[in-house]
Amino acid sequence: MYQLYLTMRSAAMSTHAALEEVGAKYELRPVDLTKPRPAEFLLLNPQGKVPVLIHDLGGERRVLFQSAACLLYLADQHPEAKLAPPVGSPARALVYQWLFYMAESLQAPYIMYFYADRYTADPAGVAAVKAKAIDNIDTAWNHLDRALALGPHFLGKTYSVADLYMLTFAVWHKPEMKTMTPYAHVARNLALVRARPAVKRMLQANEAA
Numbered sequence: 321m322y323q324l325y326l327t328m329r330s331a332a333m334s335t336h337a338a339l340e341e342v343g344a345k346y347e348l349r350p351v352d353l354t355k356p357r358p359a360e361f362l363l364l365n366p367q368g369k370v371p372v373l374i375h376d377l378g379g380e381r382r383v384l385f386q387s388a389a390c391l392l393y394l395a396d397q398h399p400e401a402k403l404a405p406p407v408g409s410p411a412r413a414l415v416y417q418w419l420f421y422m423a424e425s426l427q428a429p430y431i432m433y434f435y436a437d438r439y440t441a442d443p444a445g446v447a448a449v450k451a452k453a454i455d456n457i458d459t460a461w462n463h464l465d466r467a468l469a470l471g472p473h474f475l476g477k478t479y480s481v482a483d484l485y486m487l488t489f490a491v492w493h494k495p496e497m498k499t500m501t502p503y504a505h506v507a508r509n510l511a512l513v514r515a516r517p518a519v520k521r522m523l524q525a526n527e528a529a
């Protein structure tokens with residue numbers, strides 16, 4: 321049994337979709353990010369961020385944050401779902417590569433855009449932080465589009481948590497950012513991911529909330 325602490329349309333989306341992919345029993349625990357986080361939530365993640373994934377094994381309760389780590393954990397707990405190649409394989413190394421790449425170079429500038437005030441001590445600097453974030457987001461999509469040229473997935477014909485992770489950032493993209501229209505390989509990948517029944521269920525839950 322799993323519990324997922326989440327906010328809708330947040331970094332928790334990929335973990336939520338992975339729980340659907342593996343067919344595990346889980347409960348959603350909504351977190352209101354507009355309010356100070358309750359002390360019991362800060363015990364789970366001192367940063368007060370979502371997602372937090374809890375794996376309740378009866379006698380043992382495992383707590384995990386960072387969405388990319390949650391994805392790999394779920395892939396390893398449910399190998400039959402084939403969300404990641406075997407540990408030690410070259411394909412597995414590519415999954416690590418693209419998850420780390422996106423965490424560092426794609427998620428980070430979106431967060432910088434959404435929380436721009438945290439990236440400058442000068443309130444007048446917020447617009448410049450946002451402008452730079454928009455540039456960095458575009459650079460990352462450009463790199464990802466090239467990586468997906470053979471595709472359609474990061475591992476060629478094989479779907480993995482790397483594809484699932486990328487979807488969140490497309491959902492976060494805003495009209496005031498640079499258009500993603502030139503990134504046809506990214507678009508092909510996203511269409512395949514969005515068409516997966518598990519992902520559709522996650523997206524519907526997010527839209528309904």
Ligand SMILES: N[C@@H](CCC(=O)N[C@@H](CS)C(=O)NCC(=O)O)C(=O)O
Pocket residue numbers: 327329330331332353368369370371385386387388423427431
């Ligand atoms: N790298 C983290 C990012 C988590 C994150 O920043 N989550 C946001 C929501 S999308 C959050 O909880 N923000 C609250 C805050 O920063 O105060 C992950 O992927 O889990």
